[in-house]
Amino acid sequence: MSGEAGKRGSGEAMARETGARLKGAESLNAVLDWSQEILDAEGARVDAMKAPGVLHAVPVALKDNIVTIEQPSTCASRILEGYRSPFNATVVNRLRAAGAIIAAKANMDEFAMGSSTEHSAYGRVKHPLDPTRVPGGSSGGSAALVAAGVVPVALGSETGGSVRQPASFCGVVGVKPSYGRVSRYGLVAFGSSLDCISVFGRTVEDATRVLSVISGHDPLEATSVDQPAITPAPAFAGAQGRPPLQGIKIGLPREYLPADLHPGVRAAMDRSIAALKDLGAELRDVSLPHSRYAVPTYYIVAPAEAAANLARFDGVRYGPRHIEPADGDVRALYRATRGKGFGPEVRRRILVGTYVLSSGYYDAYYGKAQRMRALIADDFTRAFGPGGVDFLFTPTTPTPAFVAGEKSEDPVAMYLADIFVCAVSLAGLPALSIPIGRDQGLPIGGQVIAPYFAEPRMLAVAAALESAVSATAEVRS
Amino acid sequence: MSIGKDEVIHIARLAELAVSEQELPKLAEQLGRIVSFVEELNQAPAEETAPAYLAGPATTPLRPDEVNPVPLSRSPAEIAPAFVDGFFVVPRLGAMEEA
Numbered sequence: 001m002s003g004e005a006g007k008r009g010s011g012e013a014m015a016r017e018t019g020a021r022l023k024g025a026e027s028l029n030a031v032l033d034w035s036q037e038i039l040d041a042e043g044a045r046v047d048a049m050k051a052p053g054v055l056h057a058v059p060v061a062l063k064d065n066i067v068t069i070e071q072p073s074t075c076a077s078r079i080l081e082g083y084r085s086p087f088n089a090t091v092v093n094r095l096r097a098a099g100a101i102i103a104a105k106a107n108m109d110e111f112a113m114g115s116s117t118e119h120s121a122y123g124r125v126k127h128p129l130d131p132t133r134v135p136g137g138s139s140g141g142s143a144a145l146v147a148a149g150v151v152p153v154a155l156g157s158e159t160g161g162s163v164r165q166p167a168s169f170c171g172v173v174g175v176k177p178s179y180g181r182v183s184r185y186g187l188v189a190f191g192s193s194l195d196c197i198s199v200f201g202r203t204v205e206d207a208t209r210v211l212s213v214i215s216g217h218d219p220l221e222a223t224s225v226d227q228p229a230i231t232p233a234p235a236f237a238g239a240q241g242r243p244p245l246q247g248i249k250i251g252l253p254r255e256y257l258p259a260d261l262h263p264g265v266r267a268a269m270d271r272s273i274a275a276l277k278d279l280g281a282e283l284r285d286v287s288l289p290h291s292r293y294a295v296p297t298y299y300i301v302a303p304a305e306a307a308a309n310l311a312r313f314d315g316v317r318y319g320p321r322h323i324e325p326a327d328g329d330v331r332a333l334y335r336a337t338r339g340k341g342f343g344p345e346v347r348r349r350i351l352v353g354t355y356v357l358s359s360g361y362y363d364a365y366y367g368k369a370q371r372m373r374a375l376i377a378d379d380f381t382r383a384f385g386p387g388g389v390d391f392l393f394t395p396t397t398p399t400p401a402f403v404a405g406e407k408s409e410d411p412v413a414m415y416l417a418d419i420f421v422c423a424v425s426l427a428g429l430p431a432l433s434i435p436i437g438r439d440q441g442l443p444i445g446g447q448v449i450a451p452y453f454a455e456p457r458m459l460a461v462a463a464a465l466e467s468a469v470s471a472t473a474e475v476r477s
Numbered sequence: 478m479s480i481g482k483d484e485v486i487h488i489a490r491l492a493e494l495a496v497s498e499q500e501l502p503k504l505a506e507q508l509g510r511i512v513s514f515v516e517e518l519n520q521a522p523a524e525e526t527a528p529a530y531l532a533g534p535a536t537t538p539l540r541p542d543e544v545n546p547v548p549l550s551r552s553p554a555e556i557a558p559a560f561v562d563g564f565f566v567v568p569r570l571g572a573m574e575e576a
Contacts, residue, residue, distance in 0.1 A: 069550045086549035086556065180533055193532035219540065220547065223533040290525075296515040307492060314493070316565050321558040329571025331493065339495025347494060351485070351504070352511050354492040367529065368518050374527035411507055412514045428532055 011057045011101060015043030018059040018103050021150045028126050028148060030141040032064050033071045034104035042101040053099030054213055060095055061145045061154035064105040065112055065188040066197065068092050071102075075188050076120035077110045079313045079341025081320055089186020090221065091155060091197055091214040098213040103151055106141030110343045111310065112157055112190045114138045115165060115417040118408050119345040126404075128170060129441060133401040136166030136417075139200070143170040146200045153210050154200045159191045160298045161421025163198035164433040168396035168445025171435040171471060173201045175211060175459070178452050179428030180225035182211070183218030191305040192223075194298075194425050204434065204463040208232045211455065225453075233456035236279075236464050243280025244464050250276055251286035251389035256420055262399045264439025267475040269395055272436045272446050275468040276393065281461075284389055288379040293372050294423035299415055300356050300369035301426070307353025310346070314338060348411060377427040384451040391454075391461055394420055396433040396445035420447060430455045434462050435471035444475065480509040 019036045039059075046057050067073040067085035074080040092102065109119040117125040117140025125140040127133040128148040135144040139156025143166035146154050156163040158176045167174025176198040187197055197214065201207030208230070216229035236244040257269065277283060315321030315337030322336040342350065356365035383389055398419055407414040424431045429452060433445035446465070450458035482501045485508060489496040496504065559566035 084551065084556070086551045087547055193530075222538060225534060290521075293518055293521060296517045299511065300515050300518070311493075315558060316567055317553065318556045319558070323568060329569050330567045331571065333568050334493040335495040338493055339497075342494070347496075348504070348507060348511070350492050350494060351488050351508055352515075354488050355480075355508070355512065356515075358488065358491060365515065369515075370529035371526050372518055372521060373530035375521075375525060377530060378527065410510075412510055415514070426530075 011043035011046035012040065013043070014057040014059060015039040015101060018101065018151065022104055025145065025148050025150045027131070028128060028144050029123050030107050030125050030135075030144040030148070030150075031061070031104045032074060032076065032107050032122055032141070038070055039101065039103060042103075045096075046099045046101060049099055053097065054209060055095060056099035057101060058099070058153065059101045059103035059151045060210070061104045061106045061142055061151045062092065062102065063108050063112075063139050063142050063154075063156045065108065065157055065190075066091060066155055067186045067188065068102060068105070071105045073105065073188070075111045076108045076122055077341065077343065077346065078121045079319050079337070083318050085186070087186065090183040090218045092186065094214050095210075100213075104145070106139070106145055106154060108141055109138035110346050111188070111306070112138040112159055112162055113306070113345050113349050115162075115414050116402070116404070116407065117141060117166070118404060119343060121343050124404060127401050129443070130401070132403055133442070134169065134404050136169035136397070136401060138162040139198075140166050142200050143167055143172060143174070146170070146172045146202055152202055153206050155210075155214075156198050156200060157187055158196045158198045158425060159194045159302055160425045161418045163200065164396050164421045164431060164445070164447060165418060167200055167433040168435075169401035169443065171438070171443025171445075173204050173207045173432065173434050173462070174445075175199045175201075175207045175432040175455075176424070176430060177211060177215060177230065177455055178225070178430045180223050181227055181230070181430070181453065181455070182215050183221045183224050185218055185220040189309040191302040192309060193305060194302060204459055204466050207432075208459045227453055230455045233460040236460055243278070245276065245461065246280035248281045248391070248461065249284060249389040250281045251284050251383055251392045253286050253288045253291065253383070253392055253394055255288055255291040256394035261395070264400060264476055265395045265398065265444055268437040268439065268444040269446065271475055272393070272465060272469050275465060279464050279468055286383050286389060286392070288383060288423065290372065290375045290379050291423050294376055294426060295415055295419055297369045297372045297376065298418070298422040298426060299352070300365050301373060303349040303353030304357050304366050305353070307350045307357060310342075310350055313341065315341070345411070373426045376423050380423075380427050380429060380449070391458060392449040394447045394449065396420055396447040400439055400442035400444055424449055428452070430458055432458060432462055434466055436465075436469050437471065437473055437475035439475055443471070480505050480512060
């Protein structure tokens, strides 16, 4: 794409080239399943299509919680080892119909629970620029594959920032659509009131093109909203010599720019804010006062929903089963299968979720969190309301990519890596991360947040910023 | 907030999750830390409240009550650990009622 895959025409050639790239990137451990045979079949399939689609011969990697018929779909968990879905996710069918080549299933934090892709049953994913560091998570495999140039675009999923955060760490674009705008039919459920299939791309334009294919109503999915597919908005052109973002009001939430913000992140933000001003945007100080409660709210709501959703993995209908003792009853089957099949972080979250939903605690935790969630969403409604701003701009993450192992024994420290992305997920809003510079070689992301269903204009603002700031320049040199 | 070993055993039983004796102390410590963290919500002023958040469309969309299954590329027999004559095979139900 952007002058590469989309124009090359030959599916077969792209399949070979992608295979070579996947082989060359094996050390990242970003892939759980790929084969040259499947790639070649995909290449031949798109070559045989009567008319080239929007994504003709574009290789796409899929996070392994998006189910496909051809490859195993394991969610990076032992409990789904070898599982092959009997159907394709809606997004997979749409990508294939648009001419895309399904290239690989990407590694991830088990069941999408994590912020570093260290919680995969199949080993951690390495950051493409520094193998001692994490690529972020939970969609770290998809992010690393795009950052390493293996594929131009990839799908991930967000429950609490799991695409924007790794996009920021890896220096690529990550776009989360409004809740309900992209069908989740065939996305393995984690937190059903939060989950969104989301997109990685090397450029805003590439990510937009994928979104235009996968978005739009799906009758197979009850939470799919009756909104048209996302179409690219006309670029902000700056007609008659006016700067392109003139008249656009962008809010800078003060809670996202604390005094003790990492100095590299601060420098990158300062540079981008100056660029937005140069583009003609009006920058305003705004407040989202309940932001400080977003992470604790998320870590009640998401585990509660996970505990319910993951009850289906019990060794009865799919996946390997374990019975100890050999003559145990059905509950022994459940306990042994789940005890052996789920890794440490998934087990922690199931236990926390069960705890906050248990008798006597439900209202103190889950009820309170759902009420706080409404207040967090109201903050955004006010910011975007009458007399307010058109978009918000914040850092995506509080720091650049951290060193592997640094937070793995401290779950709460890991959870705080999502401090700037969680609130948006709780409110169901669209948002994206774009690279806005590097600090000591490590990428830093800036986040644009938009009102519901304002993806086209959000993407146009991001494209304007993308053209005005260097994604790779050092911000503190 | 501290969570004791007995409480972890109780929650694990509710969650149908085997937990070994050796991992109990660490799990209790980590769950205690997570629960203490989420209790930061208690710092919010009590008067700041709202009706519980509802995600997604306000009403559940309905479709015609027709049996119209999505075609599957492989049958449950190919996916299930044990499937005989159209049934998922499980061990005896045993003491389900003790829960």
